[in-house]
Amino acid sequence: TFIFTCGGNITGESGVIGSQGYPGVYPPNTKCVWRITVPEGRVVVLSFRFIDLESDNLCRYDYVDVYSGHVSGQRLGRFCGTFKPGALVSTGNKMLLQMVSDANTAGSGFLAVFSAAHPHERGDQYCGGRLDKPSGTFKTPNWPEKDYPAGVTCSWHIVAPKNQIIEVKFEKFDVERDNYCRYDHVSIFNGAEINDAKRIGKYCGDSPPAPVFSEGNQLLIQFLSDLSLTADGFIGHYKFRPKKFPTTTVPPTTTTQPVTTRPIPLKYSVALCQQKCKRRGTLEGNYCSSNFVITGTVITAVMRGGSMYATVSIINVYKEGSLAIQQAGKTMSTKIIILCKKCPFVKRGLNYIFMGQVDEDGRGKIAPHHFVMAFKTKNQKGLNVLKNKQC
Template sequence: MRRMCSVLLCACALLLLLTGDAQARPTFACGGNVTGDSGVIGSQGYPGVYPPNTKCVWRITVPEGKVVVLTFRFLDLESDNLCRYDYVDVYSGHVNSQRLGRFCGTFRPGALVSTGNKMLVQMVSDANTAGSGFLAVFSAAHPHERGDQYCGGRLMKPSGTFKTPNWPEKDYPAGVTCSWHIIAPKNQIIEVKFEKFDVERDNYCRYDYVAIFNGGEINDAKRIGKFCGDTPPAPVFSEGNQLLIQFLSDLSLTADGFIGHYKFRPKKFPTTTMPPATTTQPTTTRPIPLKYSAALCQQKCKRKGTPESHYCSSNFVITGTVITAVMRGGSMYATISIINVYKEGSLAIQQAGKTMSTKIVILCKKCPSVRRGLNYIFMGQTDEEGRGMIAPHHFVMAFKAKNQRAFNVLKTKRC
């Protein structure tokens, strides 16, 4: 209750700042040390355009025994699928701490919660800027506890259990971040299984989710999977002796939560590591690997059938814009900015802000023929890594906005 009150006080104070006289608005500098029970931080010069080639760091400290709750009220940075150019990083702690997330574009994340009384916010811009930056409020809150254990922690015993706060008596709380860092001996790996799983469902797990990473830090390049929904993920195995499990809930809907178990395994134990994923569970169909062969590309290139006739046999169905197209050998490797998803299957989809993208491989670079910058509907299969695989016999055609209504009927098609 106290936490909610403090958040509301911050919001009211912020509203006064935003609607009040221009002379009453604070001037935001490039970073600084910020202390107290609550406060407001913003990018340099907000609400004007933020300056180029800058790196600003805010170190937030709330009273001992509390945690920091940070909520973005406004976010407008140069958009990029991987947030490579202009971005805001948020860390739990000031030094050698875990990153809670990297953000760009205009899609605001849910509330971010530190594990202690310190949080670090860092904004980086390159030579080309675009947007007004960000405005965020922070407040001190009581940590979610279960007995004497805070949510998350370091796990080093040969086996153990981890679960959401309040499990199993009631739903997990809103606005909570938990990170379990599991460390095995050097010659062992870690197996993780979820016994029960119920996390707010969203097609792209944007709000509440569990993310699992190889190693001891939050790093998208090392992410094994991102999960939500009400079906337990398949067992996960680490590549090395460390694994990080992150659970995040925003300030809106909650659910039952989860209970999971881990145990150490010998390094030679055969693994079936999950492919990288940002999808809900379960996937509708299993990946079907496709092997490239010269004979495949000698077929006459002619599209056959209709979207309706290919829908059920396809693992994924999307519309999107070709952003990049690179030739390697006899195939084309493309990045697709997604317009709409009609059937997700086991396709690995990445998200940064409101932008979603995926990787596909045109096995025969000239069949079907696609060009960078144009929109298409893609219907195909996926490989073991979640990449889309398009062969000559799959269905690809140019997509125009006027066709949107016709394609929407595909979502209702029963297979």
């Protein structure tokens, strides 16, 4: 059996890395760094066998970062929750992992294996790399003979001279479809690393995205496939262009709905948020008039504009309505927007009963008069009775 400690230097052809104390719960308030070195002339291939860290859509609380190289290398990705990325490949013979946890921890951390490989094998799992010629092509593994494999991460880092920008066009495009591109997807970022604040777009489905133009001289294109359905994949081309642009061009829009949430129109929310904050009526009375009724734990809560955007890990669904529910392993979660951020006020880590309406994107919308209350196990009986009553 392995005893996993906080960080370390690991050399060799292959090995196993686990979070501190794995498979026990990892400790709070720590930062652990592992440096992997494989023989000269080889690259490091890392695969997560298991991952379970506090979940957050931007991985702000607990996360594992993976970098190519030991110092100032390119970040290959940041991971949290229970999503297992595909194989991650360094450009040289070194890779660095860093795991950070905050005061609240949740989960048993991660277990990953690494091995040394010959660079740029045209095997299933290898793709990505640095592109710095004036024009070029990038494509999914196996293109065009067969579908891309499951469980792959490819990152193409395109670098133009300082005074130039990059144009990217997809010639053919077919990636597993999902309304939010949660499963297989292509993300394009301004700059050299995977950073959600600099994401230009996230794409999936079978229609090619509109041409994309970088702001500066670097772009990062990341393709990720999960461990299930696959599709034909894509072939894309890039070329460098001078920075001076005719002013008529418009930046491209994404082909899928952009992942950022649409703000609630202001006029509406100001009037709404001036109402007195109190839930009206009874549990029973609200049950039938609500589009959805769930109990759950608030795992993230982010203020945007005057509203609060929460992710809720579901304990029980009593009435689903048109609520979009995501599932990862055994865990189900959903997105809820509290239109007035202080009303009703919810806190991360606590359990609530939520009743409300659903917007056209399948997210729950909670107004000040909707029924929300702290959930205790003793409320469960009453809810089960309501669930069996016909409205």
